[in-house]
Amino acid sequence: MPGWKLGQIESQFADIIWDNEPIQSGDLVQLSQEKLSWKKPTTYTVLRKLCQRGLFQNQAGIVTSVISRRDFRALRGQQLLDEYFEGSLVRLIRAITHRRQLSSQEITEIKRLLDKASDNTKKR
Numbered sequence: 608m609p610g611w612k613l614g615q616i617e618s619q620f621a622d623i624i625w626d627n628e629p630i631q632s633g634d635l636v637q638l639s640q641e642k643l644s645w646k647k648p649t650t651y652t653v654l655r656k657l658c659q660r661g662l663f664q665n666q667a668g669i670v671t672s673v674i675s676r677r678d679f680r681a682l683r684g685q686q687l688l689d690e691y692f693e694g695s696l697v698r699l700i701r702a703i704t705h706r707r708q709l710s711s712q713e714i715t716e717i718k719r720l721l722d723k724a725s726d727n728t729k730k731r
Contacts, residue, residue: 625676632668
């Protein structure tokens, strides 16, 4: 799944697309110039690479995502969880809480998510 990993600059470029899609490729060049100081060839080179990796498409000069930002992040999160924590959320939480204390807001949100997941499991 190497196509799902983005470097920092690729992530910034992807965010420009996700924030503005559908976007004409010429407008994407302009935004990339403004936000990343890229020239036209750089924009088209990186766009072509991300299209080849299956994240975006450029059809008739209109750039759109093949995968949403939310789905991309979910896939990357699962990939990192599998890679570093053998797919275990418990191991991830242990690792995080070993180094820092969670805020009460974070704990409340995690509990809410777990309750929602529990409800979804019961419905199945």
